[in-house]
Amino acid sequence: MLELLGHQLLTGLFRSSYYWLIASGLTLIFGVTRVVNFAHAAFFVLGGYIALTVDILTGNFWLSVATSTIAVGLLGMAVERGLVKPLYRVESLYQLLITFAVTLIINDASKLIWGAASRSMKIPAELALPVKIAGRSYPLFFFFIIATAVAVFILLYIVLEKTFWGLKVKSTWRDVSMAQALRINTGRIYTTTFFIGSLLAGFGGACMVAFTPVAPGLGDSLIITAFIIVVIAGLGNLIGAYVSSILIGVAESLFLLYLPELDILLIFVIMAVVLLVRPWGLFGEK
Amino acid sequence: MGLVWRKIVDVVAIIILAVAVLFTRDTFLIYLMSLFMIFAIFALSYNIILGYLKLISFGHSLFFAAGAYGVALSSKLAPPDMLLSFLFGIVLAAVLSVTVGYITLRHSQIYFAMLTLAFAMLFYALLIKWRDFTGGSDGISGIPRVSVLFSFPTTESYYIFVLLCFTVAFILLKLIDESFIGIVFRGLGDNENRFKFLGYNPVKYRILALMLSGTFSGLAGTLYALLYRAVTPDIAYWTVAAEPLVMSLLGGSAYFLGPVVGAAVFVGITTAAARLAEIWQLIMGVIIAALLLGVRGGLLGVLERLWQKRF
Numbered sequence: 001m002l003e004l005l006g007h008q009l010l011t012g013l014f015r016s017s018y019y020w021l022i023a024s025g026l027t028l029i030f031g032v033t034r035v036v037n038f039a040h041a042a043f044f045v046l047g048g049y050i051a052l053t054v055d056i057l058t059g060n061f062w063l064s065v066a067t068s069t070i071a072v073g074l075l076g077m078a079v080e081r082g083l084v085k086p087l088y089r090v091e092s093l094y095q096l097l098i099t100f101a102v103t104l105i106i107n108d109a110s111k112l113i114w115g116a117a118s119r120s121m122k123i124p125a126e127l128a129l130p131v132k133i134a135g136r137s138y139p140l141f142f143f144f145i146i147a148t149a150v151a152v153f154i155l156l157y158i159v160l161e162k163t164f165w166g167l168k169v170k171s172t173w174r175d176v177s178m179a180q181a182l183r184i185n186t187g188r189i190y191t192t193t194f195f196i197g198s199l200l201a202g203f204g205g206a207c208m209v210a211f212t213p214v215a216p217g218l219g220d221s222l223i224i225t226a227f228i229i230v231v232i233a234g235l236g237n238l239i240g241a242y243v244s245s246i247l248i249g250v251a252e253s254l255f256l257l258y259l260p261e262l263d264i265l266l267i268f269v270i271m272a273v274v275l276l277v278r279p280w281g282l283f284g285e286k
Numbered sequence: 287m288g289l290v291w292r293k294i295v296d297v298v299a300i301i302i303l304a305v306a307v308l309f310t311r312d313t314f315l316i317y318l319m320s321l322f323m324i325f326a327i328f329a330l331s332y333n334i335i336l337g338y339l340k341l342i343s344f345g346h347s348l349f350f351a352a353g354a355y356g357v358a359l360s361s362k363l364a365p366p367d368m369l370l371s372f373l374f375g376i377v378l379a380a381v382l383s384v385t386v387g388y389i390t391l392r393h394s395q396i397y398f399a400m401l402t403l404a405f406a407m408l409f410y411a412l413l414i415k416w417r418d419f420t421g422g423s424d425g426i427s428g429i430p431r432v433s434v435l436f437s438f439p440t441t442e443s444y445y446i447f448v449l450l451c452f453t454v455a456f457i458l459l460k461l462i463d464e465s466f467i468g469i470v471f472r473g474l475g476d477n478e479n480r481f482k483f484l485g486y487n488p489v490k491y492r493i494l495a496l497m498l499s500g501t502f503s504g505l506a507g508t509l510y511a512l513l514y515r516a517v518t519p520d521i522a523y524w525t526v527a528a529e530p531l532v533m534s535l536l537g538g539s540a541y542f543l544g545p546v547v548g549a550a551v552f553v554g555i556t557t558a559a560a561r562l563a564e565i566w567q568l569i570m571g572v573i574i575a576a577l578l579l580g581v582r583g584g585l586l587g588v589l590e591r592l593w594q595k596r597f
Contacts, residue, residue, distance in 0.1 A: 036396050036399070036400065083575060083579070086579055087578065087579075090582075091340060092395060092396070093340055093341070093342055093395060094578050094582070096342055096395075096399055097342060097531075097535075097574060097578055098575060098578050098579075100342075100344075100528075100574070101570075101571040101572070101574035101575040101578070102571065102575070103571070104525075104528070104567040104568065104570050104574070105567075105568055105571035105572060105575070107567050107568075108564075108565050108566070108567040108568035108571070109568060111564075111565075112564075112565065112568075220407070220524065221407060224400070224403060224404050224407055227400045227403075227404070228404060231397065231400070231401075235396070264411045264415075265408070268404065268405075268408050271401075271404070272389060275389065275392075275393070275397075275401075276389070279392060279393055
């Protein structure tokens with residue numbers, strides 16, 4: 001019994017790391033620019049597709065991860081510069097709509113390029129090594145993803161809290177016009193944030209494609225999960241987003257053990273409760 | 287009085303034109319007109335949220351599908367009577383819209399957009415998973431168009447029913463548009479703080495707006511289900527909610543007639559370019575992006591600038 005629980009906890013942690021890799025960029029971009037990047041999960045899936053293609057061409061997992069990280073990061077930057085930027089001045093409704101349009105375009109474009117069937121790639125040999133814990137064996141990939149998620153968290157924390165650039169980002173986060181008055185180039189901060197956020201999406205997507213197959217439209221359900229995680233934490237709260245990723249991931253994993261039929265409902269129930277009790281999120285400010 | 291008379295003449299002229307379509311005896315044209323009117327109701331109801339309140343809903347497929355499944359389920363489970371199941375579909379959509387509104391409308395715009403999407407996806411998942419009740423991914427077919435009082439066996443005869451519903455819905459929505467409630471909704475969309483200063487409760491009016499919008503979307507859904515006499519869970523998928531959004535933006539969400547114009551163009555494009563169905567999302571995406579960056583007023587906005595006349 002205890003062993004089973006431990007197993008569920010570990011898979012829960014893995015699932016949480018998967019969620020965090022999507023939610024981190026989403027909440028970062030929202031925190032700084034106040035734009036909910038609807039296309040974020042589509043970027044994530046696109047990252048998977050790009051990694052897949054590079055892997056087929058070169059057979060090198062690490063190269064494919066690097067390529068897709070950079071490519072998706074640049075795409076995110078291009079989308080911000082070309083499409084979102086002209087709409088900062090008008091109502092926020094339009095910023096959400098434009099990223100929604102980008103999602104639709106990416107969905108169908110990836111269907112055209114990579115086909116409608118779901119595609120996956122093999123876990124690279126060095127990460128497929130089995131690791132034995134309490135009689136069960138897990139691929140090293142499991143721990144690689146969990147460690148990566150922690151690394152992303154620490155890295156984001158250091159960049160935002162310990163660097164001067166992070167200070168500029170945080171002041172933009174707090175008050176844009178005040179930051180501008182201090183001669184902070186907020187336009188560039190916005191673009192860089194989009195770049196970093198999309199970079200994370202591309203990186204996460206590329207890592208995860210070795211585990212979950214990608215298909216056009218996969219992003220549709222991922223963006224909902226990611227958004228719910230971010231909402232539960234409080235929009236724009238990075239530390240909270242990591243905690244609530246773990247909360248949701250582990251809860252889902254344990255729930256799966258007892259009530260597998262209702263797994264899709266759990267996250268909605270948690271969300272509804274949080275919104276009714278603490279609408280500003282578990283870690284958000286009122 | 288002159289203005290009212292002109293309006294009545296306009297309406298009568300359009301109805302005569304619509305009835306004239308029946309005499310062409312062209313089943314495909316009649317079917318297309320029914321489809322146009324159904325989508326026009328859907329888009330008009332959607333625009334209460336988008337145009338007046340300036341909110342985005344990705345969840346209107348939920349209300350549309352609730353109407354459609356309301357008809358299908360009640361005709362399957364209860365003694366089939368078209369009028370009864372028609373009413374049941376609309377009531378189901380109304381109830382669901384109030385429920386969803388109660389949970390989602392207390393928060394900001396962004397919450398509303400994403401949470402309605404979440405509810406729509408939940409509904410879609412339920413329709414697929416709850417196989418015994420909803421027929422799973424096969425849906426429910428063989429919905430009768432027969433009632434105690436009347437029956438519409440053919441597309442032609444059903445067209446009259448759709449036309450009747452469209453006319454009633456159009457007049458009701460126009461009345462809402464011009465009434466006190468329409469003005470209140472617009473005021474809320476324009477400036478929430480001033481709205482609060484005037485002593486109104488924004489949450490209450492938002493829920494009211496979503497209820498009206500969801501109910502008329504449900505009406506469109508019931509008509510849609512009865513047109514095809516079958517439902518599948520596809521209509522609950524959230525991309526269906528993007529269709530009235532595109533129609534409203536296309537026609538011009540600031541105008542009452544915008545969604546109707548948008549629906550006409552939309553049905554026209556989808557029919558003329560049926561082969562494009564494969565990349566339909568791509569086209570919608572490009573249209574939205576172009577509209578947002580280029581002409582936020584939509585087609586009516588462009589026409590207005592060209593003719594210097596207000597719609």
